[in-house]
Amino acid sequence: MPVPETAGVVGRSLLRDDAYRAIRDAIVDGTLTPGERLNDADLARWLGISRTPVREALARLDEAGLVRTKPGRYTMVSPLDVRAVRAAQSVTSAMHELAVREALPNLSAAELDAMRAANNRFAAALRANDVDAAIAADDEFHGVAVTACANGAVRTVLDQFTPLLRRLERLRFASLSGRGSVAQHDRIIALCAAGDVDGAVAATRTNWQTLAPLLETPGE
Structure with missing residues (x-):
């Protein structure tokens, strides 16, 4: 997944709310494009945090309609509905x-x-x-x-x-x-x-x- 190359862009104390905002903003500004597959390990590396808050953030983004998740298959940025x-x-x-x-x-x-x-x-x-x-x-x-x-x-x-x-x-x-x-x-x-x-x-x-x-x- 072509996430930004800069790693550790946020502090280690990042909570799930911060992860949510960071990924949300990347979707909104087009860094992460509609239809793009999201990998929690890649996102965690980009944000410089563990995978747990990333997974929690992706669950919230799914509820908000910004990502679509098929458990065990994929998570992707939602097309504009x-x-x-x-x-x-x-x-x-x-x-x-x-x-x-x-x-x-x-x-x-x-x-x-x-x-x-x-x-x-x-x-x-x-x-x-x-x-x-x-x-x-x-x-x-x-x-x-x-x-x-x-x-x-x-x-x-x-x-x-x-x-x-x-x-x-x-x-x-x-x-x-x-x-x-x-x-x-x-x-x-x-x-x-x-x-x-x-x-x-x-x-x-x-x-x-x-x-x-x-x-x-x-x-x-």
């Missing part, structure tokens, strides 16, 4: 809408400033064609409401379904159409600052629906 991604997009959008609805009544000026700063970083990353930085800044922007709503169930659901959307987000933020999200973020901030709960929720829904066209296939 349009139906599964559509479901993930709907659930993720709903969770972000709920986060805004629950957070907004108590959203502080400092949190609004954090959203503005994240959106500025997002815009700069898009101008620089830095997709990784754009995704990180987008996460920071939406993460303000997720943290402020203090609803652990929202974060749990997002942790489960957001990884399925990453390949779509990379496509969007690598294109000119992704720059429309900057203005959408600005509108969300303005509505939050005005205390318009329904308006902010609707604007959040609109923002997350921008991924939908990437799931359209000819003939639909």
